[in-house]
Amino acid sequence: MLKAVKVRLYPTTEQELALAKSFGCARWYYNYALNACIQHYEETGKSLKLSVYKAYLPQLKVEHPWLKEDCYSAVLQCVAINLNKAYTNFFEGRAKFPRFKSKHHKQSIQYPQNVKVLGDFLEVPKIGVVKAVFHRSISGKIKTVTISKTPTDKYFASILCEVEDSASQHRGDKTLGIDLGLKDFAIVHNGSEVTKYSNPKHLKRHEKNLARKQKKFARKVKGSNSRNKYRKLVAKVHERVSNSRQDFLHKLSRKLVDDSQVIIVENLHIKGMVRNRKLSKSISDVGWGMFINFLDYKLKASYGQLVEIGKFFPSSKTCSYCGHVLDELTLDIREWNCPSCGTHHDRDGNAALNIRNEGIRILSMDGGNPVLAVSRQRKTNKPQGGKAVVVETGSPHPICTQMGVG
Numbered sequence: 001m002l003k004a005v006k007v008r009l010y011p012t013t014e015q016e017l018a019l020a021k022s023f024g025c026a027r028w029y030y031n032y033a034l035n036a037c038i039q040h041y042e043e044t045g046k047s048l049k050l051s052v053y054k055a056y057l058p059q060l061k062v063e064h065p066w067l068k069e070d071c072y073s074a075v076l077q078c079v080a081i082n083l084n085k086a087y088t089n090f091f092e093g094r095a096k097f098p099r100f101k102s103k104h105h106k107q108s109i110q111y112p113q114n115v116k117v118l119g120d121f122l123e124v125p126k127i128g129v130v131k132a133v134f135h136r137s138i139s140g141k142i143k144t145v146t147i148s149k150t151p152t153d154k155y156f157a158s159i160l161c162e163v164e165d166s167a168s169q170h171r172g173d174k175t176l177g178i179d180l181g182l183k184d185f186a187i188v189h190n191g192s193e194v195t196k197y198s199n200p201k202h203l204k205r206h207e208k209n210l211a212r213k214q215k216k217f218a219r220k221v222k223g224s225n226s227r228n229k230y231r232k233l234v235a236k237v238h239e240r241v242s243n244s245r246q247d248f249l250h251k252l253s254r255k256l257v258d259d260s261q262v263i264i265v266e267n268l269h270i271k272g273m274v275r276n277r278k279l280s281k282s283i284s285d286v287g288w289g290m291f292i293n294f295l296d297y298k299l300k301a302s303y304g305q306l307v308e309i310g311k312f313f314p315s316s317k318t319c320s321y322c323g324h325v326l327d328e329l330t331l332d333i334r335e336w337n338c339p340s341c342g343t344h345h346d347r348d349g350n351a352a353l354n355i356r357n358e359g360i361r362i363l364s365m366d367g368g369n370p371v372l373a374v375s376r377q378r379k380t381n382k383p384q385g386g387k388a389v390v391v392e393t394g395s396p397h398p399i400c401t402q403m404g405v406g
């Protein structure tokens with residue numbers, strides 16, 4: 001099992017300089033390769049292969065000797081692999097088109113090998129022995145180490161280790177359906193009752209502050225000194241928001257994963273398509289994506305399972321009891337009565353229960369192995385030859401299939 005530990009680094013002034021050079025080389029090569037990919041595509045209509053832009057490196061090092069002197073060569077290999085990943089994520093609809101890296105944003109480099117832990121220090125090739133603060137001891141074999149610098153000038157290392165499995169944890173046995181919302185962050189249905197988790201108040205306050213500062217920042221003249229100063233200020237607020245958001249998401253995902261064996265969510269791509277455009281998006285989007293990732297890796301680490309419903313189905317408008325689908329349910333309606341069976345529904349609880357039922361239906365279609373659901377690494381819903389592949393067939397009556405699992 002892989003486990004990541006994040007530690008704060010305190011490089012000396014010389015080490016900061018060495019890191020800046022490595023960040024610079026990695027950024028330069030990333031942008032160079034990305035540019036080559038874009039040009040190649042414009043000229044041929046085909047994407048450039050990883051092996052091709054990896055093979056540029058020896059020649060580039062001859063033309064630009066600093067690339068060899070200032071940067072550990074394995075770091076540049078990782079840059080190529082990461083660019084390839086960014087492209088794959090884009091093609092599979094998980095991310096936007098890769099962007100050129102800027103020195104004004106977060107910087108990071110990856111070491112696939114040869115980083116060692118020496119007491120309270122981290123030994124990094126080309127950088128030296130860097131002071132580090134470990135809150136947890138590093139056990140197991142170190143796989144990769146990612147060193148990053150935040151826009152607020154803090155340094156971190158994320159150390160990925162291979163550790164022995166600890167399977168015998170105390171685990172709950174529930175199957176949870178989760179609807180992600182704006183009013184409440186997550187609405188969780190366990191089959192018999194619904195629980196709502198709202199965003200913490202301080203997070204909302206920070207986010208408002210951030211939005212205000214970002215607006216001011218956008219009004220500053222490009223390239224001006226005050227813009228650069230403001231960039232740092234925005235970065236600081238941003239850091240505070242993202243820390244408190246991450247903290248909230250870590251705690252909530254931990255609690256839900258400890259309670260359950262299976263967690264079912266709507267695929268965010270699908271969710272985005274059906275969402276009202278007027279609703280504020282970016283803030284919730286960031287939180288939702290991160291939350292699903294946290295659930296996913298925590299479930300994997302404890303042999304649980306995340307099921308993403310990869311096809312549109314009207315989770316809000318469907319009666320979770322009889323399967324009747326309403327023609328319309330506007331956002332202001334929080335509670336409704338089913339015209340077919342008369343069941344009274346809380347809007348969000350009903351949606352979460354429908355998501356749960358749909359996930360169970362998908363799971364039960366293949367003896368508990370949801371090959372047809374859009375499970376995280378699978379690509380079953382990738383369009384082929386211009387024609388979308390049917391992921392799975394919808395069931396109009398979710399209640400009929402509520403069986404077995406959970």
Ligand SMILES: [Zn+2]
Nearest residue numbers: 319322338341
């Ligand atoms: Zn009904």
